[in-house]
Amino acid sequence: MRLSASDLACLRGNREVFANLNFEVVAGEVLSVTGPNGAGKSSLLRLIAGLLQPAAGRLVLEEGDPELTLAEQSHYISHQDALKPSLSVAENLAFWGRYLGVGAAPTGEALAAVELATIADLPAAYLSAGQRRRLALARLIAVHRPIWLLDEPTAALDAAAQARLADLMRGHLAGGGVIVAATHGPLGIEAIREVRLGAA
Numbered sequence: 001m002r003l004s005a006s007d008l009a010c011l012r013g014n015r016e017v018f019a020n021l022n023f024e025v026v027a028g029e030v031l032s033v034t035g036p037n038g039a040g041k042s043s044l045l046r047l048i049a050g051l052l053q054p055a056a057g058r059l060v061l062e063e064g065d066p067e068l069t070l071a072e073q074s075h076y077i078s079h080q081d082a083l084k085p086s087l088s089v090a091e092n093l094a095f096w097g098r099y100l101g102v103g104a105a106p107t108g109e110a111l112a113a114v115e116l117a118t119i120a121d122l123p124a125a126y127l128s129a130g131q132r133r134r135l136a137l138a139r140l141i142a143v144h145r146p147i148w149l150l151d152e153p154t155a156a157l158d159a160a161a162q163a164r165l166a167d168l169m170r171g172h173l174a175g176g177g178v179i180v181a182a183t184h185g186p187l188g189i190e191a192i193r194e195v196r197l198g199a200a
Helices: 041-048 089-099 107-113 129-142 159-174
Strands: 002-012 015-026 030-034 056-062 074-077 147-151 178-182 192-196
Touching: 002 041, 015 030, 015 041, 015 056, 015 178, 015 192, 030 041, 041 074, 041 147, 041 178, 074 129, 089 107, 089 129, 107 129, 129 159, 159 178
Parallel strands: 030 178, 030 192, 074 147, 147 178
Antiparallel strands: 002 015, 002 056
């Protein structure tokens, strides 16, 4: 699997966020997207996820599922956790399973992977910021997709949770997955390519 961009450009409103962006990332690799605030890191993830259309250039996925779009083969975890406060931890994860089109997602294994299984029945309104982040990341485990698009994935995570996330990412890469992560800091894993947006 290979994800590549050729002369990619993004406009938000009338402002050019970035232009002439080229990169490629293959199975088993991470593309770390860095740069100052406002440089377009989140916008790039949203382009790959199909939530924005490129102003110019192309995104190409080779050796993916030919029956599915790039967006349908991608998990997009934004910097907002997108949880329903009135639903329990398990219900939130089950909702995402249905939304992503897989029916009843295997919530138990996914919650155990992010160490939330013991509070599966707790309403999401009572979660700490770190627990909310871990619940959002549990979607990566509950529903398999080969491309992970992660916007500041370590935000609000303590050192132990960051180490668990790094292990999950290594497992995904070992299985031939691809990760594109917008980040201001290190991810704690190897096999990283980098693209920097904006001025140094």
